[in-house]
Amino acid sequence: MSVLIFIDQSEGRIKKTSYEALTYGAKVAEQIGTEAIGVLLGTSSDELAALGKYGVKKIHHVADANLNHLDAQAYAAVLAEIATNLGAAVIVVSNNLTGKAVAPRLSARLKAGLVSGANALPDTSNGFTVRKGVFSGKGYAHISIHTPVKIIALSPNSYETRSGEGTAEVVPATTAAVASKVKVVSTQKITGQVPLSEAERVVSGGRGLKGPENWGMIEELAGLLDAGTACSRAVADAHWRPHHEHVGQTGGSIAPNLYLAIGISGAIQHLAGVNRSKVIVVINKDPEAPFFKAADYGIVGDAFDVVPKMIAEVKKLKGI
Amino acid sequence: MKILVCISKTPDTTAKIAFTDNNTKFATEGVQWIINPYDEWYALVRAIELKEKDPSTIIHLVTVGSADAEPIIRKALALGGDEAIRINSDSSDSYTIAYQIAEIARQGAYDLIFTGKETIDYNGSSIGGMLAELLDIPFVSLATKFELNGTAATINREIEGGEETCEANLPLVVSCQKGMAEQRIPNMKGIMSARTKPLKVTEPVAVEALTSVASFELPPAKAGVKLVDAENVAELVRLLKEEAKVI
Numbered sequence: 001m002s003v004l005i006f007i008d009q010s011e012g013r014i015k016k017t018s019y020e021a022l023t024y025g026a027k028v029a030e031q032i033g034t035e036a037i038g039v040l041l042g043t044s045s046d047e048l049a050a051l052g053k054y055g056v057k058k059i060h061h062v063a064d065a066n067l068n069h070l071d072a073q074a075y076a077a078v079l080a081e082i083a084t085n086l087g088a089a090v091i092v093v094s095n096n097l098t099g100k101a102v103a104p105r106l107s108a109r110l111k112a113g114l115v116s117g118a119n120a121l122p123d124t125s126n127g128f129t130v131r132k133g134v135f136s137g138k139g140y141a142h143i144s145i146h147t148p149v150k151i152i153a154l155s156p157n158s159y160e161t162r163s164g165e166g167t168a169e170v171v172p173a174t175t176a177a178v179a180s181k182v183k184v185v186s187t188q189k190i191t192g193q194v195p196l197s198e199a200e201r202v203v204s205g206g207r208g209l210k211g212p213e214n215w216g217m218i219e220e221l222a223g224l225l226d227a228g229t230a231c232s233r234a235v236a237d238a239h240w241r242p243h244h245e246h247v248g249q250t251g252g253s254i255a256p257n258l259y260l261a262i263g264i265s266g267a268i269q270h271l272a273g274v275n276r277s278k279v280i281v282v283i284n285k286d287p288e289a290p291f292f293k294a295a296d297y298g299i300v301g302d303a304f305d306v307v308p309k310m311i312a313e314v315k316k317l318k319g320i
Numbered sequence: 321m322k323i324l325v326c327i328s329k330t331p332d333t334t335a336k337i338a339f340t341d342n343n344t345k346f347a348t349e350g351v352q353w354i355i356n357p358y359d360e361w362y363a364l365v366r367a368i369e370l371k372e373k374d375p376s377t378i379i380h381l382v383t384v385g386s387a388d389a390e391p392i393i394r395k396a397l398a399l400g401g402d403e404a405i406r407i408n409s410d411s412s413d414s415y416t417i418a419y420q421i422a423e424i425a426r427q428g429a430y431d432l433i434f435t436g437k438e439t440i441d442y443n444g445s446s447i448g449g450m451l452a453e454l455l456d457i458p459f460v461s462l463a464t465k466f467e468l469n470g471t472a473a474t475i476n477r478e479i480e481g482g483e484e485t486c487e488a489n490l491p492l493v494v495s496c497q498k499g500m501a502e503q504r505i506p507n508m509k510g511i512m513s514a515r516t517k518p519l520k521v522t523e524p525v526a527v528e529a530l531t532s533v534a535s536f537e538l539p540p541a542k543a544g545v546k547l548v549d550a551e552n553v554a555e556l557v558r559l560l561k562e563e564a565k566v567i
């Protein structure tokens with residue numbers, strides 16, 4: 001028996017969300033009294049043994065360059081084989097963009113019940129139940145898994161990474177060759193920005209900013225805070241900002257430690273994508289803006305007055 | 321070409337979320353129902369666009385739901401699509417739902433299956449991947465763009481910090497999100513013709529659920545906003561650093 005944790009990489013570098021999955025998986029293993037084993041697909045330039053500090057004793061590495069790019073079909077086939085060989089009782093993946101493609105396939109392949117978007121450790125006191133977010137952040141559901149093998153897709157930024165001492169033994173693994181049927185021909189990455197899905201802090205702008213020409217201060221503040229940038233749907237629809245920045249019920253869903261909303265009214269559909277953020281700060285000139293009801297901190301004021309002051313204060317704090 | 325579009329019925333985006341029966345059921349009283357926005361705006365509209373380019377394309381819609389899902393599927397037919405299939409089951413287990421759709425998909429020999437990226441109620445984003453695995457065909461998730469040239473598809477999908485362009489051959493399952501298409505409003509002609517489009521009802525095949533909902537819960541309420549004066553931005557920055565510890 002074991003807990004198997006899928007380690008996700010991009011261009012050979014381990015993703016931050018994988019550290020969360022490793023920490024979580026090690027804790028689950030401790031809880032059910034078994035060992036935690038990591039599995040990495042594709043070649044990697046990172047020091048894998050060092051991942052032992054998150055609590056895994058062993059890492060099975062399928063260093064096959066054919067697996068460097070995501071093909072959910074190939075990934076699920078390889079992971080299923082390894083999980084079966086190792087007698088995995090629980091499989092943990094991050095519910096990041098890769099996890100959303102792979103976990104459901106793996107679930108159907110192994111007939112193993114899946115909880116996607118889990119945000120707490122399993123409750124094993126009576127069966128096996130895992131909490132997840134439902135209704136776009138407006139509720140939680142406790143889902144019971146009834147199958148011998150269980151799959152948990154952990155919501156990004158919902159379980160804190162913890163590291164201690166220890167190195168992992170890296171075991172080279174081979175599996176039956178799986179040809180990828182999805183060929184990646186090019187990648188378009190937005191450089192020089194914190195990707196929204198991985199950002200711990202997010203600065204977000206709404207229609208209150210009046211036009212795309214006013215985003216300079218948003219980007220400057222985001223840069224100073226090492227934050228990603230987001231926007232409301234109204235802003236993306238007006239083409240003031242690129243679509244991938246649109247958060248909310250019909251855009252991206254994020255849960256950073258800090259969400260700073262500037263000139264956004266806080267419509268229920270907007271909140272649905274950001275209400276899981278740990279700390280919400282709202283800057284809006286209308287004291288009646290609904291966003292204040294969902295906020296932890298707020299300033300009633302004009303963004304064009306408050307944001308430059310905030311930039312100056314953060315600079316002061318950083319000694320710039 | 322034959323396209324199958326998966327349609328789900330979800331509470332309206334402004335619906336108040338509450339639970340009944342000792343927190344084991346979603347309180348549906350007074351709730352307005354809509355087509356899951358990802359299914360409607362992105363999956364269905366992109367399928368319609370493909371048919372507009374190649375009118376020989378056949379679009380079928382499928383939903384797994386009880387009879388009260390029919391107004392939703394008619395609404396979807398008003399936007400487009402040739403006929404609809406309702407599988408008469410109200411299961412909320414993703415695997416059970418995917419299993420039912422896979423059955424229909426096999427019978428219909430579809431070249432392309434579109435789903436939305438997730439439903440806004442259970443937020444599972446699981447049906448597309450499970451369906452693809454059950455059919456043993458490729459799955460491209462979180463697509464923002466889809467072009468077809470014969471049986472070769474070029475698809476953009478979201479990755480952390482950007483997008484990547486991939487190529488794959490039909491048959492395929494694709495989950496759709498923003499970028500795929502623009503929202504459309506049904507017109508009078510669409511609404512009229514939807515009334516007479518075939519809507520077949522089939523009974524589910526037997527399959528064991530892998531999961532079930534034990535209970536629901538509302539997230540803890542916020543303590544309330546701490547307001548800082550606009551003339552004292554330094555205080556906000558101090559609070560964020562020293563109290564909230566987020567910067």
Ligand SMILES: Cc1cc2nc3c(=O)[nH]c(=O)nc-3n(C[C@H](O)[C@H](O)[C@H](O)COP(=O)(O)OP(=O)(O)OC[C@H]3O[C@@H](n4cnc5c(N)ncnc54)[C@H](O)[C@@H]3O)c2cc1C
Pocket residue numbers: 205206207208209231232233234235246247248249250251262263264265266267268269270273283284285286289301302303304333357
């Ligand atoms: C089905 C459906 C799905 C939707 N999905 C989403 C979604 O995913 N994401 C989303 O964001 N929206 C979504 N919406 C739209 C949503 O309802 C709102 O219309 C939208 O979020 C409004 O964007 P906004 O807050 O930027 O603009 P507005 O509502 O116009 O608000 C602008 C705010 O800026 C403030 N303001 C103005 N000037 C200043 C200033 N100088 N300084 C400070 N504050 C100022 C105003 O007081 C106001 O509160 C959806 C709607 C529907 C019907």
